[in-house]
Amino acid sequence: MSTLPLQDPSSLPIPDGQPSTKRQAAFLRDAVYRFPARYRVVWLALVFIIILCLVAAPAAFHTDSIRFILAIAGVLAIASTGQLLVVMLGGIDLSVPAIMTFAGAIVVHQSESQNGKLVEAIVVAIVIALVIGLVNGLLVAVVKLNALIVTLAMAGVVFGVSLLWVGSNYSSTGTVPETLGDFANSNLGPISIIAFIGIGVIVIIALLLRSTRTGRSYVASGTNPAAARVIGIRVIAYEVGGYVAAAGLYAIAGILLAGLLRNPNETLGAPYQLQTIIAVALAGAALGGGPASVVGTWVACLFLGFVTQFLTLKGYSGGVSELVNGALLLIAVMLVTVGSRVRSAVRFLHRRTNAASREAPSASSP
Amino acid sequence: MSASDEVALDLEGVSKTFLGVRALTDAGIVCRRGEVHALVGENGAGKSTLIKVASGALLPDSGTVHIGGVRLEHASPVTARRLGLLTAYQDTSLVTSMTVAENMVLSEYGVRRMGIRLRRESAAKILAPFDLPFGPGELVSSLSPASRQLLEVARAMAHHPKVLLLDEPTAALDAENIQRLEALIASSLDEGAAILYISHRLDEVQRIAARLTVIRDGKIQGTYGRGEWSTDDSTAVDDIVALMVGARTDLAFPAKPGIPDDAPEVLRATEFRGPRFGPVNLHVKAGEIVGIAGADGNGQRQLVRSLVGLLHGAGEVEVAGKIADIHSPAAAIANGITFVSGDRVAESAFRDLSVMENSTISLGQELGPVGLVMRTRQRRLFRDAATSLSTVFASPDQPMAQLSGGNQQKAVLSRAILRPTPLLVVDEPTQGVDARARLEIYRALRRQADDGAAIIVNSSESSELEGLCDRVYVFSRGTVVKELTGDGVHESAIVDAFVNVKREPTSSEIAAEQETSFAASHPIRRMARSPWTPMLFVVLLTLLLAVYTATRSDVFFGSSNLSSLFVLMLPLAAVAFGQQFALLTAGFDISVGSAMSLVVVVASFWVTSDGFGSVLIGIIGCLFVGVTIGLLNGFIVRVIGINAIVATIATFGMIHGVAILLRPAPDGAVSFGLTETLNTQIGFMPIALIVIVGFAIAAEIWMRATTSGLRWRAAGLDEEASRRTGLPVQRIKISAYVMCSLLAAVAGLLLAVQVGVGDNNVGAGFALPSFTACFLGGAALTGGRGSFIGVMIGALFLSLLTNAVPLVDLPVATIQVATGVLTIVAVIAYAYSGKGNLDGRRKRPRPGGPQAGTAEPRESLEARIKSQQSPADIGQGA
Numbered sequence A: 001m002s003t004l005p006l007q008d009p010s011s012l013p014i015p016d017g018q019p020s021t022k023r024q025a026a027f028l029r030d031a032v033y034r035f036p037a038r039y040r041v042v043w044l045a046l047v048f049i050i051i052l053c054l055v056a057a058p059a060a061f062h063t064d065s066i067r068f069i070l071a072i073a074g075v076l077a078i079a080s081t082g083q084l085l086v087v088m089l090g091g092i093d094l095s096v097p098a099i100m101t102f103a104g105a106i107v108v109h110q111s112e113s114q115n116g117k118l119v120e121a122i123v124v125a126i127v128i129a130l131v132i133g134l135v136n137g138l139l140v141a142v143v144k145l146n147a148l149i150v151t152l153a154m155a156g157v158v159f160g161v162s163l164l165w166v167g168s169n170y171s172s173t174g175t176v177p178e179t180l181g182d183f184a185n186s187n188l189g190p191i192s193i194i195a196f197i198g199i200g201v202i203v204i205i206a207l208l209l210r211s212t213r214t215g216r217s218y219v220a221s222g223t224n225p226a227a228a229r230v231i232g233i234r235v236i237a238y239e240v241g242g243y244v245a246a247a248g249l250y251a252i253a254g255i256l257l258a259g260l261l262r263n264p265n266e267t268l269g270a271p272y273q274l275q276t277i278i279a280v281a282l283a284g285a286a287l288g289g290g291p292a293s294v295v296g297t298w299v300a301c302l303f304l305g306f307v308t309q310f311l312t313l314k315g316y317s318g319g320v321s322e323l324v325n326g327a328l329l330l331i332a333v334m335l336v337t338v339g340s341r342v343r344s345a346v347r348f349l350h351r352r353t354n355a356a357s358r359e360a361p362s363a364s365s366p
Numbered sequence B: 001m002s003a004s005d006e007v008a009l010d011l012e013g014v015s016k017t018f019l020g021v022r023a024l025t026d027a028g029i030v031c032r033r034g035e036v037h038a039l040v041g042e043n044g045a046g047k048s049t050l051i052k053v054a055s056g057a058l059l060p061d062s063g064t065v066h067i068g069g070v071r072l073e074h075a076s077p078v079t080a081r082r083l084g085l086l087t088a089y090q091d092t093s094l095v096t097s098m099t100v101a102e103n104m105v106l107s108e109y110g111v112r113r114m115g116i117r118l119r120r121e122s123a124a125k126i127l128a129p130f131d132l133p134f135g136p137g138e139l140v141s142s143l144s145p146a147s148r149q150l151l152e153v154a155r156a157m158a159h160h161p162k163v164l165l166l167d168e169p170t171a172a173l174d175a176e177n178i179q180r181l182e183a184l185i186a187s188s189l190d191e192g193a194a195i196l197y198i199s200h201r202l203d204e205v206q207r208i209a210a211r212l213t214v215i216r217d218g219k220i221q222g223t224y225g226r227g228e229w230s231t232d233d234s235t236a237v238d239d240i241v242a243l244m245v246g247a248r249t250d251l252a253f254p255a256k257p258g259i260p261d262d263a264p265e266v267l268r269a270t271e272f273r274g275p276r277f278g279p280v281n282l283h284v285k286a287g288e289i290v291g292i293a294g295a296d297g298n299g300q301r302q303l304v305r306s307l308v309g310l311l312h313g314a315g316e317v318e319v320a321g322k323i324a325d326i327h328s329p330a331a332a333i334a335n336g337i338t339f340v341s342g343d344r345v346a347e348s349a350f351r352d353l354s355v356m357e358n359s360t361i362s363l364g365q366e367l368g369p370v371g372l373v374m375r376t377r378q379r380r381l382f383r384d385a386a387t388s389l390s391t392v393f394a395s396p397d398q399p400m401a402q403l404s405g406g407n408q409q410k411a412v413l414s415r416a417i418l419r420p421t422p423l424l425v426v427d428e429p430t431q432g433v434d435a436r437a438r439l440e441i442y443r444a445l446r447r448q449a450d451d452g453a454a455i456i457v458n459s460s461e462s463s464e465l466e467g468l469c470d471r472v473y474v475f476s477r478g479t480v481v482k483e484l485t486g487d488g489v490h491e492s493a494i495v496d497a498f499v500n501v502k503r504e505p506t507s508s509e510i511a512a513e514q515e516t517s518f519a520a521s522h523p524i525r526r527m528a529r530s531p532w533t534p535m536l537f538v539v540l541l542t543l544l545l546a547v548y549t550a551t552r553s554d555v556f557f558g559s560s561n562l563s564s565l566f567v568l569m570l571p572l573a574a575v576a577f578g579q580q581f582a583l584l585t586a587g588f589d590i591s592v593g594s595a596m597s598l599v600v601v602v603a604s605f606w607v608t609s610d611g612f613g614s615v616l617i618g619i620i621g622c623l624f625v626g627v628t629i630g631l632l633n634g635f636i637v638r639v640i641g642i643n644a645i646v647a648t649i650a651t652f653g654m655i656h657g658v659a660i661l662l663r664p665a666p667d668g669a670v671s672f673g674l675t676e677t678l679n680t681q682i683g684f685m686p687i688a689l690i691v692i693v694g695f696a697i698a699a700e701i702w703m704r705a706t707t708s709g710l711r712w713r714a715a716g717l718d719e720e721a722s723r724r725t726g727l728p729v730q731r732i733k734i735s736a737y738v739m740c741s742l743l744a745a746v747a748g749l750l751l752a753v754q755v756g757v758g759d760n761n762v763g764a765g766f767a768l769p770s771f772t773a774c775f776l777g778g779a780a781l782t783g784g785r786g787s788f789i790g791v792m793i794g795a796l797f798l799s800l801l802t803n804a805v806p807l808v809d810l811p812v813a814t815i816q817v818a819t820g821v822l823t824i825v826a827v828i829a830y831a832y833s834g835k836g837n838l839d840g841r842r843k844r845p846r847p848g849g850p851q852a853g854t855a856e857p858r859e860s861l862e863a864r865i866k867s868q869q870s871p872a873d874i875g876q877g878a
Helices: A020-034 A037-056 A063-088 A096-111 A115-142 A147-166 A178-184 A193-211 A213-223 A225-230 A235-261 A272-282 A294-313 A318-359 B047-054 B077-082 B100-106 B119-130 B145-157 B175-190 B202-208 B234-245 B300-307 B329-334 B344-348 B355-360 B375-389 B405-418 B435-450 B462-468 B491-499 B507-521 B523-529 B532-552 B559-584 B592-606 B612-640 B644-662 B674-679 B687-705 B707-717 B719-724 B729-755 B764-776 B788-807 B813-836 B861-869
Strands: B007-018 B021-032 B036-040 B062-067 B085-088 B163-167 B194-199 B211-216 B219-225 B265-274 B277-285 B289-293 B314-319 B337-340 B423-427 B454-458 B471-476 B479-485 B667-669
Touching: A037 A272, A037 A294, A037 A318, A063 A096, A063 A193, A063 A213, A063 A235, A063 A272, A063 A294, A096 A115, A096 A147, A096 A235, A096 A272, A115 A147, A115 A178, A115 A235, A147 B764, A147 B813, A178 A193, A178 A235, A193 A213, A193 A235, A193 A294, A213 A225, A213 A235, A225 A235, A225 B344, A272 A294, A272 A318, A272 B644, A294 A318, A318 B612, A318 B644, B007 B047, B007 B194, B021 B036, B021 B047, B021 B062, B021 B194, B036 B202, B047 B062, B047 B085, B047 B163, B047 B194, B077 B085, B085 B145, B100 B119, B100 B145, B100 B707, B119 B145, B145 B163, B145 B175, B175 B194, B175 B202, B194 B202, B211 B234, B219 B234, B234 B491, B265 B300, B265 B454, B277 B300, B277 B314, B277 B454, B277 B471, B277 B479, B289 B300, B289 B435, B289 B462, B289 B491, B300 B337, B300 B423, B300 B454, B329 B337, B337 B405, B344 B405, B355 B375, B355 B405, B375 B405, B375 B435, B405 B435, B423 B435, B435 B454, B435 B462, B454 B462, B462 B491, B471 B491, B479 B491, B532 B788, B532 B813, B559 B592, B559 B687, B559 B707, B559 B729, B559 B764, B559 B788, B592 B612, B592 B644, B592 B667, B592 B729, B592 B764, B612 B644, B612 B729, B687 B707, B687 B788, B707 B719, B707 B729, B719 B729, B764 B788, B764 B813, B788 B813
Parallel strands: B021 B219, B036 B194, B036 B211, B085 B163, B163 B194, B289 B454, B289 B471, B337 B423, B423 B454
Antiparallel strands: B007 B021, B007 B062, B211 B219, B265 B277, B265 B314, B471 B479
């Protein structure tokens, strides 16, 4: 990665009918550009933590442990995809725990812990989450307020409203309907059903962003809103849409987590504030907005699942886990910030040496 | 006469390269005491780079700068100012949200005292000799552009500089003000200053300059004494113009085929006017390339932007015979107008997206059915466009940021080629583009025209317009002063037209000025912008709540309830004061909640005995913890350069982690004598209240009436202007983080007294209210605003809410809802009252997001190249 291909006309896209080796080389080169270093870091991190667990905490690979890791990673992945949508727009969402907790609470409250009312309760929870997201989006995109302040304040409002509406017990028993609990706790072999849902969400969002014009316009709006506006993209609509979709994803994550725990309480979403931001940062998203790897987000969630399980198995307290999480966020952001600065310096030097060697007679070959 | 020969400024062999682009090559210039030395050159010739090197804003790659015989060792504005070199910038270094007097005081830093206390009076005294058409108490944002420029110059002169750099000082001035400026220059010369005068208007230079240096393409073309070019000799002027323009470039422009008379008219704009331009009448035929020329900043940019829906113009615009309503870029496209911005970084390139993505982003159905993007189709379309433009890249998936400027520009232009519209508007088609790519861009534009498109090209390069355009409108002061057609389209004719223009303010300028003064004097606007308005609002709210609560509850006005209210308010007030320091400098700290928790935990170890000595040491230890957190935050945000929001979210987690490690469960007992002290009363006033009010008043006085408070505000309001004025911006901003965490530590101690036990999560709930209190007091995330007394009242209101809600039998959760709603309302209220701001900047509160600036001066080439140099895949510079 440190050496960039020389930019000369011979490296133009290869027309059809060329020898296959050349075409393979071109394919490889494209792949390198499509998955730059910042997207690859998280895979390395995952390999590292798996090796660490194999060596130091093999208990992490027991079936129950794997199921737990995958279930937690699935919930985190769904919520993190929402956070990713917001971060791609250059925003940040601090209402994740509030919406997740609220959604879980509504499901318990509206269904009164009965299976018969489950569907209705889920619909209510998701619709309310979408409305919260709409308010966030309108305040950020139309009124042009700071995303952080809006979502932080909204988190307070949602927590308050939640207490006023559903109380702190949610229903007489305080448990989710059995159907939801059983569903969320079911596994296919060693893999939690939640992990499959997480993968499904990731695949859908990744395809939307990569292979539809709406998705490409969404990415463009986040990368450079002014330029997107110039070419006629309705940036504000995409911004509002992003916050709405994100809130919907938080709600789904919250409902599944409530099912997994069966007895949700007001701390349900608490860890997901920092963790979703870490997952997004680890996946190589630039926190000022722009393209990001959705698949990388899943990998980051898996990584965080292993980290949490490792720390638990090693008997570290919650303090260590908070400390590790905070440090991970800083490191991830530094890798993107400082790393790209270093890379652009290297690139600059590289170009200069190239220019110098080209001036030297017959010293260079493409 | 020997004194006048003394060299005051000496630049020798200065070279500067930006990412491979040579901005200055071995440039040297010598300015002597008591004379005006003019530096002339075309747009982008290297004038501003030379100024930045001389004023210490830029470190040259090689070469030396001597000011008054002393070598400028460190490139920093304040060092140059200490040596006696002052600069008046074209786009000024004034903080527009401050008054004239305050700006005068800011300029004192590190240079010379002008008096602290009675600022307005002393500023008036200092400004009196300059005879300026405005008073020291006026806001700079309410001044006309001309007045701002005069102030910028007068402010520099007030320091009695040895060397004075004037960068295009007359660009915004009318005839009367130019006379005023020339009088100022004369008086400064009498004091023995050396003046380096940058201009492209030769008539002024002829009047005042003793010497003249011509610069072109970063190289000095020669220096001439007054005798060598007399004022009346018009051939001499032609020679200077020839030197500025240089030898004819031998670029082979595509042939101009000529436009048939019966070609249909694609654009007709009648009586078209808008910000800083008009009224103008324009028309463009199919197949015609029409240029817009003029010196930078004469309304061309505004005209172009109004045509494409980025600014609002008035008048009639017809596209292909139909009246077009262009209220937004999307509407412009719907009406058949495509725009290619010249500001690649800000407005056209998606730097983190691939070249292919950048080229095909505007395409619709061509890419695939039902909104799909099919990669094979995308590649094929992209390849066609890339081949026709000879775009060079390593892979279609290569990020835009890695391409050269020329190839980026080609990718941007591909959009217009892949999706042609009747009218194509191109702003600065070849800025930062190498010679070969230029030709290919010119050819592509000509091909588009041959295919029937009408094209408007705005360019600051006259040679480019000569080679490319069938017809050229020359702009000056917002109107067309000349229309060149056919063989008349010549570089020298274009330059001549705007160099030798008679200056009289146009009607649009006069209108703009009148509007400005109207807006400034409008009482409602003025009230909306006053710092006391939000406070008044909160006071009313507080009283209302207090009265309502008193009617519903008997105990509310009881002295024990009031006393406990004030004690409860202490931690919140302290942490909100801290947050206000951060917000004042446009900083941001969400980690205060964790910092408070950590201090509570630390206090449960260190502040446990009642012995005065050990308690004192414990308290000092806690404060030290606060300072350390502040330094950590300041380091991460300002030195490493990570966005404040993310950085403090991360430290929030880490600090909380440490707190949990120290006290996994609530334990330990905090005890010190303060508990009783805080609850005692003097008269009916609890001590707590006196402490808070005292601090608020002291901090308010510091902020509003001392120079250091002024500097902090300036650093928050406008970082770039502050840096140009020589303020230690970095030090101020890091200090603000330290101050914030230190006060969070104080808040933690006060909280520890209340909870009495080491609880690791007790401060978490304070993060949001700390912001709410500040916003209620009128603070803004963009920095420089707010009030400590306002913060205090905000904190009082929030505490009152906490106190009153149970008393009136409302559920406790109401507090959270109310706090959240109030935060948003306060921020919205501020955003709207702030819209009265006249500096025309709509700062988008998004980290590093490009500003959709309307009337801002265009970024210089250097600045743009520098911004390209900065990390490609993050957008969080600020």
